Amino acid sequence: xxxxxxxxxxxxxxxxxxxxxxxxxxxxxxxxxxxxxxxxxxxxxxxxxxxxxxxxxxxxxxxxxxxxxxxxxxxxxxxxxxxxxxxxxxxxxxxxxxxxxxxxxxxxxxxxxxxxxxxxxxxxxxxxxxxxxxxxxxxxxxxxxxxxxxxxxxxxxxxxxxxxxxxxxxxxxxxxxxxxxxxxxxxxxxxxxxxxxxxxxxxxxxxxxxxxxxxxxxxxxxxxxxxxxxxxxxxxxxxxxxxxxxxxxxxxxxxxxxxxxxxxxxxxxxxxxxxxxxxxxxxxxxxxxxxxxxxxxxxxxxxxxxxxxxxxxxxxxxxxxxxxxxxxxxxxxxxxxxxxxxxxxxxxxxxxxxxxxxxxxxxxxxxxxxx
Amino acid sequence: xxxxxxxxxxxxxxxxxxxxxxxxxxxxxxxxxxxxxxxxxxxxxxxxxxxxxxxxxxxxxxxxxxxxxxxxxxxxxxxxxxxxxxxxxxxxxxxxxxxxxxxxxxxxxxxxxxxxxxxxxxxxxxxxxxxxxxxxxxxxxxxxxxxxxxxxxxxxxxxxxxxxxxxxxxxxxxxxxxxxxxxxxxxxxxxxxxxxxxxxxxxxxxxxxxxxxxxxxxxxxxxxxxxxxxxxxxxxxxxxxxxxxxxxxxxxxxxxxxxxxxxxxxxxxxxxxxxxxxxxxxxxxxxxxxxxxxxxxxxxxxxxxxxxxxxxxxxxxxxxxxxxxxxxxxxxxxxxxxxxxxxxxxxxxxxxxxxxxxxxxxxxxxxxxxx
Numbered sequence: 001x002x003x004x005x006x007x008x009x010x011x012x013x014x015x016x017x018x019x020x021x022x023x024x025x026x027x028x029x030x031x032x033x034x035x036x037x038x039x040x041x042x043x044x045x046x047x048x049x050x051x052x053x054x055x056x057x058x059x060x061x062x063x064x065x066x067x068x069x070x071x072x073x074x075x076x077x078x079x080x081x082x083x084x085x086x087x088x089x090x091x092x093x094x095x096x097x098x099x100x101x102x103x104x105x106x107x108x109x110x111x112x113x114x115x116x117x118x119x120x121x122x123x124x125x126x127x128x129x130x131x132x133x134x135x136x137x138x139x140x141x142x143x144x145x146x147x148x149x150x151x152x153x154x155x156x157x158x159x160x161x162x163x164x165x166x167x168x169x170x171x172x173x174x175x176x177x178x179x180x181x182x183x184x185x186x187x188x189x190x191x192x193x194x195x196x197x198x199x200x201x202x203x204x205x206x207x208x209x210x211x212x213x214x215x216x217x218x219x220x221x222x223x224x225x226x227x228x229x230x231x232x233x234x235x236x237x238x239x240x241x242x243x244x245x246x247x248x249x250x251x252x253x254x255x256x257x258x259x260x261x262x263x264x265x266x267x268x269x270x271x272x273x274x275x276x277x278x279x280x281x282x283x284x285x286x287x288x289x290x291x292x293x294x295x296x297x298x299x300x301x302x303x304x305x306x307x308x309x310x311x312x313x314x315x316x317x318x319x320x321x322x323x324x325x326x327x328x329x330x331x332x333x334x335x336x337x338x339x340x341x342x343x344x345x346x347x348x349x350x351x352x353x354x355x356x357x358x359x360x361x362x363x364x365x366x367x368x369x370x371x
Numbered sequence: 372x373x374x375x376x377x378x379x380x381x382x383x384x385x386x387x388x389x390x391x392x393x394x395x396x397x398x399x400x401x402x403x404x405x406x407x408x409x410x411x412x413x414x415x416x417x418x419x420x421x422x423x424x425x426x427x428x429x430x431x432x433x434x435x436x437x438x439x440x441x442x443x444x445x446x447x448x449x450x451x452x453x454x455x456x457x458x459x460x461x462x463x464x465x466x467x468x469x470x471x472x473x474x475x476x477x478x479x480x481x482x483x484x485x486x487x488x489x490x491x492x493x494x495x496x497x498x499x500x501x502x503x504x505x506x507x508x509x510x511x512x513x514x515x516x517x518x519x520x521x522x523x524x525x526x527x528x529x530x531x532x533x534x535x536x537x538x539x540x541x542x543x544x545x546x547x548x549x550x551x552x553x554x555x556x557x558x559x560x561x562x563x564x565x566x567x568x569x570x571x572x573x574x575x576x577x578x579x580x581x582x583x584x585x586x587x588x589x590x591x592x593x594x595x596x597x598x599x600x601x602x603x604x605x606x607x608x609x610x611x612x613x614x615x616x617x618x619x620x621x622x623x624x625x626x627x628x629x630x631x632x633x634x635x636x637x638x639x640x641x642x643x644x645x646x647x648x649x650x651x652x653x654x655x656x657x658x659x660x661x662x663x664x665x666x667x668x669x670x671x672x673x674x675x676x677x678x679x680x681x682x683x684x685x686x687x688x689x690x691x692x693x694x695x696x697x698x699x700x701x702x703x704x705x706x707x708x709x710x711x712x713x714x715x716x717x718x719x720x721x722x723x724x725x726x727x728x729x730x731x732x733x734x735x736x737x738x739x740x741x742x
Contacts, residue, residue: 037493057478059432083477106454107428109480116487116494122408123487139531144522146536149567151515151577160510165517172628175546196520206522257543 026050026088033114035097035126040113049092049129051075053102055111058083060104065111067093067100067127074100094323095131096356097198099124117198120189126198135207137200137359142210143169147202152253156244157226163250164192165258166202168209168216178259180217180266180370183246183290184362185224185275187297192223198355204362214366220254222246224271224278237274239281247286268292268369270317272358287311292369296361297324297353300332303339315368316343319361321351344368397421397459404485406468406497411484420463420500422446424473426482429454431475436482438464438471438498445471465694466502467727468569470495488569491560497569506578508571508730513581514540518573523624527615528597534621535563536629537573539580539587549630551588551637551741554617554661555733556595556646558669563594569726575733585737591625593617595642595649608645610652618657639663639740641688643729658682663740667732668695668724671703674710686739687714690732692722715739 030044030052042054053065055077063085068075077087099119102109110116116123145168151160168179184201186194195201201219208214226242255262269290271279276298283293284301287309293301294317301316316336318329326347336343346364348357401415401423413425424436426448434456439446448458470490472479481487487494516539522531539550555572557565566572572590579585597613626633640661642650647669654664655672658680664672665688672687687707689700697718707714717735719728 039492055478057476057480060476060478061430061432104475104478104480105428105430105432107426107431107475107483109428109475109483112478112480112493121410122483139522141524141531144531146519146521148517148519149573150517151510153512160512160515172543202520 033127034130035115035117035128036113037115042113043111043127045127045129047130049095050089051093051127051129052088053077053086053111054113055085055102055104056083057085057104060085062103062105064103065100066103067098074103093129094351094354094356095129095134096351096354096359097126097128098354099126101125118189118191118193119198122189131356133360136363137204138207139203140207140210142206144206145169145171145202145209145216147196150253150257152250154245154249156249157241161222161245161250162192163220163222163254164196165221165254166196166205166219167258168205168218170216171218171259175259178261180268181254181258181260182217182219182268182270182292182369183251184219184221185269185271185278186221187271187273187275188225191225192221195219195221199359199362201359201362204359205366208363208366215370217366217370218254218258218260220250222250224275239278239285242278243282243285246282247289251289264288264291264311265314266291266370268294268315270294270296270362270365271298272296272361273298273353283313284309291315293317294361294365295319295329296358296365297321300329301336301343302332303335303341306336306341307339312341314342316341317346317361317365317368318343319346319348319357319364321348321353321357323350323352324357404498405501406486406488406499407484408486413484414482414498416498416500418501420466421460422464422498422500423459424448424457424482425484426456426473426475427454428456428475431456433474433476435474436471437474438469445474464500465722465725465727466500467722467725467730468497468499469725470497472496489560489562489564490569493560502727504731507734508575508578510574511578511581513577515577516540516542516573516580516587518567521624521628523621525616525620527620528612532593532616532621533563534591534593534625535567536592536625537567537576537590538629539576539589541587542589542630546630549632551639552625552629552631553588553590553639553641553663553740554622555590555592556640556642556649557592558642558644558646559596562596563592566590566592570730570733572730572733575730576737579734579737586741588737588741589625589629589631591621593621595646610649610656613649614653614656617653618660622660635659635662635682636685637662637741639665639686641665641667641733641736642669643667643732644669644724654684655680662686664688665732665736666690666700667729667736668692671700672707672714673703674706674712677707677712678710683712685713687712688717688732688736688739689714690717690719690728690735692719692724692728694721694723695728 030046044052063077066074068089077085111125114125117126148165154161276295291314297320333343333345348360351357401417415423434448437445439460448456482496485496488497519536525532647666662685668691700716704714704716719731722728
């Protein structure tokens with residue numbers, strides 16, 4: 001491609017963007033998103049949080065990216081003189097990770113420039129708007145734990161099921177050292193890859209351990225939509241199938257195969273969104289298994305629920321983004337504290353129901369666990 | 372969608388297929404490919420090896436799948452009465468795994484129905500044509516090893532680099548048990564995910580260990596295109612950058628962090644295609660590090676090369692598909708054997724330069740290692 005056509009394309013993309021808006025000074029410091037496929041220039045992001053897309057489909061009639069201003073159908077791309085399709089989001093996006101897809105002539109595809117992440121029950125494109133606090137989940141030159149894929153037997157579903165297990169740096173060096181375990185669940189439409197891929201849970205842990213902010217523990221992540229084979233939404237969701245896999249199959253497998261402290265006092269469960277709903281139900285159904293409960297954008301516990309439970313949790317952690325319903329989690333934590341329960345709430349500033357909320361929630365939760 | 376339109380669509384797809392060909396009796400026993408995304412019906416495959424695709428892009432002008440008969444531009448899809456695009460490969464495909472992509476109005480995209488696999492320096496769609504011998508890489512109810520993601524420090528590239536490590540079932544239970552290690556490389560345009568994702572190396576090992584066909588060993592897989600950041604093809608490839616990462620950084624890291632036998636006599640290197648070329652070069656450059664050498668569709672060793680080397684390999688394994696150049700590997704092995712070197716060749720029947728060749732090659736290689 002000629003550099004003149006690149007210039008024209010960028011110019012045209014900006015004109016398009018200005019045309020939609022009261023003029024905003026878009027700073028031309030766009031760089032490739034950190035979620036791009038190797039060697040790919042687009043999509044790009046700038047320091048203000050704008051995202052710019054470029055899709056090659058010379059004879060397409062229309063190309064639209066699902067990201068942009070909610071409710072307005074995302075960002076419509078415009079065909080450039082070089083036949084590529086380009087466009088910039090109408091406004092800045094929230095910091096952090098976003099799923100998206102590309103509509104081409106009425107079909108839904110992924111952006112060939114971006115890596116794919118499992119969300120909405122499909123592998124979707126992902127983009128990362130640099131966050132001012134992105135350092136806490138950055139890949140740094142510190143000792144790294146490992147993320148292991150395990151295939152555990154599940155008689156109840158007659159399958160071998162997959163889980164990912166984060167073990168902290170130094171794990172296994174001393175066979176006598178045993179670690180607490182956090183069972184950490186994804187949200188609806190995601191799977192057991194979410195917390196490592198888009199959540200960077202392993203890097204958050206590595207960094208906090210290196211800084212001495214937490215004591216090492218194991219994290220186990222598995223698939224939580226056990227009975228949602230047809231992806232029929234949450235309406236008919238029943239907890240039983242997943243609860244059986246988790247409590248009767250996965251936990252015994254982990255305790256038999258990893259250096260865990262196989263006791264309720266050293267076991268936590270947390271989940272985001274639907275995973276929070278699962279955490280809520282399972283911790284109350286099985287009060288002897290977990291001692292630390294955390295719901296990330298996933299509802300609250302009432303005082304009544306906890307009072308009725310035969311076991312008293314050592315911690316209840318409730319969080320969400322400031323663009324969700326922060327008063328709900330704040331008030332629930334206040335009420336629980338008033339009833340003598342160790343409850344903590346956390347609100348992630350300027351984020352919604354997205355992964356930056358949950359990365360930050362894990363960072364806030366981790367130091368409170370297993371003390 | 373109405374069932375009538377499904378019927379018409381299938382009928383039309385068949386008419387289209389027959390129209391291109393001398394009529395072939397396509398057996399209508401199509402089932403979803405095992406590489407499909409969860410819940411996705413298409414692409415489908417039948418018992419004869421035909422693949423059938425369905426893409427939603429109502430207002431597209433043309434949709435074409437890169438798979439089909441080589442050199443003829445793949446399979447052109449036809450728009451159905453329900454506006455979806457459908458088509459069936461002109462003939463049966465080779466058994467095993469194939470990468471592909473979808474051309475929509477001149478752009479290259481992935482099939483939203485299929486999972487993605489890293490090949491050709493991008494995440495591509497993948498499809499699996501059921502192989503008559505697929506049982507050896509099937510997920511079975513046997514004890515499973517683990518596949519661990521490690522991030523190892525690499526001063527030479529100033530990065531933390533990723534490797535995947537397969538540890539066999541029972542690994543770690545006895546801290547005194549130590550295992551040999553196979554370093555196993557992907558091909559050009561692939562990465563360290565290839566041997567687990569599309570190669571099923573872990574399942575091949577689990578199954579052979581369960582059947583008592585091999586003694587357990589560790590497999591380490593890392594990224595081999597260290598200096599190919601611009602993906603400029605192989606012309607300017609130099610081995611130095613990768614060789615340094617492998618021999619000076621990764622091997623010491625693995626020996627320090629896993630229960631290995633840290634000796635040349637218990638270390639093997641193998642690679643497919645470009646990874647074979649790397650194996651060839653590095654084993655000759657560093658004769659003290661590996662004792663078992665294997666090139667899978669990746670060239671041969673000459674008697675002269677081995678005779679000049681100060682170390683004598685315990686095994687040279689050369690393989691390829693019968694649709695590649697099998698005489699090359701057969702003759703090279705015969706020549707090496709004639710010179711007193713323990714050389715073995717293997718030819719995968721009815722496969723080309725694709726992953727079924729390499730899955731089978733690993734199955735043939737594994738029992739010969741570390742004896």
